Amino acid sequence: MFAGLVKLTTLILSNNRICSIEDSAFTHLHSLKYLSLAGNQLTALSKELFQGVKGITHLALGTNRITAITKDMFQNLPNLKYLDLQNNSVIAIEKEFLFHLTTLQFLNLENSINSTNGTFFDQESLYCSELSFYDGSLEGITYSGNILDISWNSKNNRNLSEYNIVDKQVYSNHCSLESLELAGNGISFIKRETLLGLASLTSLNLANNLISTIEDGSFSYLRLLKSLDLSHNQLQRVTKEDLKNLFHLTYLNLLQNSIDSIGNHTFSQTTSLEELILGYNGIDSLENSLFINLSALKELDLSGNKLGLLEKQIFQQLGRLTSLFLQSNSIVTIEDSVFSKLKNLKQLDLSRNRLALIKNESFKGLSYLTRLNLKHNSITYIEDASFSELHELLILNLAQNGLTLITKEMLQGLHSLTELHLNNNSIYSIGSTLFSDLWGLKYLDLTANSIHLLKEYAFSVLRVLEELYMDNNSIKVIPYRAFYELTEVTTL
Template sequence: MAALPLLLALLIRGMASAAHHPRLPRHRPSCHMVQMSVVVCSNLSLTGAPVNLPPGIETLDLSHNQVQNLTRDTLAYRTDLRHLNLHSNKIHFIQPGLFEDMTNLKILDLSRNHLNVFALTKNKIGTLAAVETLDLSSNGLYTGMSDFLIADSPSLVELSLNSNSITKIAQNTFRGALSLRKVSLHNNVILEIEDGAFDSLDCLTELDLSKNSITCITDFNLSRLKVLNLSKNSLEIFQSTRLTDVYDLVFLDLSENKLPCFPLLPANNSIQHLDLSRNQLQSVNMTDTPERKTHVVLNHLRYLDLSYNQLKDIPQSFFHTMTSLEVLNVSNNCIDSFLIVDKDLLPAVKIINLNYNSLQRLSFGEATLQSLKELLLRGNDLSTLEQQTLQRLPSLNLLQLQENNLRVCPWDTKPCPSDHNRLHPPDCVYFSCIPNLKYLYLSQNNLKSLPFSAFADTPLTLLDLSLNPGLEMHPDSLSGLEHTLVHLFLRENNISKLNTELSSLRSLRLVDLSTNQLTSLPAWSKESSIETLNLHNNSLVTLEHSTMIALERSLKTLYVGSNPLSCCGNLGFLHLVQHSTVVVPDIETVTCLLREDSEPVNIEKVSREMCHSPKKVNYIIVVVVFVLFAMIMSGLMVKYCKSRKRKHVRRFIA
């Protein structure tokens, strides 16, 4: 009980001390200046703009906060802003007339709020005097609600109503914003567009109606429009009936719809980009009946995408007016024959993509497709090509022929362009004398052999022969590529021995021999230029010391995991891994065996000392030494005993 007054005194003293030294409140995260005129107050759980912001601010970011009521007080009576970002708040009320005094405000972002609640009151927000860009996306707005928000927007140029629930575009939807140039209605549920809905927008040049539920456009008449996106709708018809009017349309995206035939486009058009991919096109006729064929000039068209349709044939006449076309994509269709015979067809085309069709015949006439740089023929049924088909393409730089069923013609029967007397052997393709071909892909062609000088006079820098199980390469199959070939891919070919001389390829930088059955490597000369070598997943036990020394001079990256390597039979490779600058990306899977019956050890944990066998003990010498030692000890014991006995006798006589 005597200690109680003392404890009470200490408690009072502590309370007094706390009163003189109060705990400082924790500082809440504050806004920060990005530039002299830009303030970011994002993600601070604010219900309004801070009142102590410095003067001269032009941009205020209040996104991702808790603003609910947008009033003059909420904005701290700021009227000098040029850019106001209120994205991702909870705004459901806007004070009418709030923006009338904000005569400098050009950009207003109100996306991801609850403005549908405000629109239900049918009150207008008042004049947006100077606003040029307005984002109202993701506000739960449905048909007619946007009218209350843009009813008086004389300067509005760009409007986003993306990701709302609008089902109809009415004639009066944009009557309060007649200066609009760009309107985006992506990701709504628009089913209907009233006639004349956009007619009052004389300045409109970009319209995005993608990802809606529009089924037909029967009278496209927006002649001043330059960009129109109608992708991801349910369009079954698109046509312009005013064929004589001049249209400014440059970009038209009709992809991912249900169009059964080519759209009926304005005759006088400026279209450069036309995307019709992922529709239900079965022909390129512009109407569904042959007797109503209509021809439209597309001489400005540069990009045409017809991929992922049901086309079985594309007649040459289809390309007659496409004199500017540079990219043609007709991949993933059902085309079995593609012919370009007329030299005036597709004079500017640079890329033709015919991947994944049913091609059995491909023919290019003489002097055709002189600008073609890339020809993509992957995943077809090609087994041969007509003689000189590839040699006639002077600009061809890249050729994809994966997943076909080709056989490579040998050099000794190959006619170059100057040799017209030799017979064309059946069922094979010539890959020599293609003047500018640099990239050739022949994987998955069921190739069984690669003949002598198969690519002579073709300046290949990349050659892919992968995934041709059982491929046998002539020792000189790559002859002619000594000074050009940089990348060589031979993976997954079940190769057990590589008999092709690679050291003669002076420019070779990358070789991929992964997933084969190689038991040894060919000898590389000291002048090897290989920088990346992939030997992953083979049957290699030893890597010759001389080969490793030769490769080490240029090698930078080596893949060698998943091989049954011997630890002590690869001391040269061990030194390369542990002491050189060569990078082994799959080092964790590189293991070796110290002995045949031992468990695999990671190559990084192996040392030379592990491979030094302990000296064998010579048991005969040990036995001899032991016997000699025993004899010496026995002799000494006998001598010692005799001397002891003589001393004992003498002592007895005395």
């Protein structure tokens, strides 16, 4: 069939209706490296099928109807690195089938194994660096690879604890494991001995479970852990004991739990943290020294909580922070100089709060800030020079507030600004000198205000402006020179 294709390295026969293949079909394809038979109707494969194609490194057999994996099925593929068997209907596996695959790095059995007692991998039988395995138990498996993915695992709608994956020490044979994916299961608690034996683990994903309880010290054995994802669970608290010995942790995700408060010393041992996500919990206050040990932190997400006040001391130790997300809280006021120590901050999101006033000390010290989002607050007044220290600011969003008047002094110092969003306010006039400091502005949105008065030369200083939006206002007369020198505008 393929005779003469001696230089062929890639053969893709996926998503057809192939139900059988002659044993000699690939015999002459000595250069073949990649073979995809995915998305067909194959029910069985013989060992003779792969004679003559020993160079294959990638074999895709997913989404077929394969019912059995025999011990000699892949014996003629000594160089195989990637084997995809997902979405089949396997009811029988001969446990020796991997003995010949000494170079295997990735094995995907997701949604394939319909019946197993969880012991079909004998000791020393599995050496691939990544395993995706959805059904069954880990008991009896020796896995010496680096990545183990058993996320979104379900069998007859039962959770993983019924397979003894999280309620006892089942990882003692997995000492080389570096990444463990357990997301999207029915896990409701983590015991202290659950993760024993995983001393090499650097990444642990427990997101999208039902975890409400973590026994003290459950992660204390994971001294090399760098990434821990506990998002979308039911945790009501997180303590110092939960994070004990995690000195190398750089990423911690606690998004969308039910945490309402965090103790002062919770992060005392996570001194390497660079990204901390606490969004969409029920946190209503922050202790002044909560972040005192997090001098390496670069990104902090506190969005979607119940914070009402930001006190001056709270961010004082976060000098390396580059992104701070505080949107969707209940913040009413910003204390003077609360952000003054955040010398490296580039992105600040305060949208969807209850701010009514912006003071000239509110953003003091943020000389490297490039994005400031104040959208959807209740801001009615901005003190003069409130943004005067924001020399690097590129995007300022003041949309959906209660502003009736914008003056030149309010926008003083914004020489680098390229985008200004003032839409959905109640601004009634645009003066001739209003934008005199905004030399670099390219985008200006004044949509849905109450503008009825436009002065001549109102936009003349905006010589690089490309987009100007003024629809849904009350303009009756446009002065003859209102858009004088706007030679770069493409949208008006």
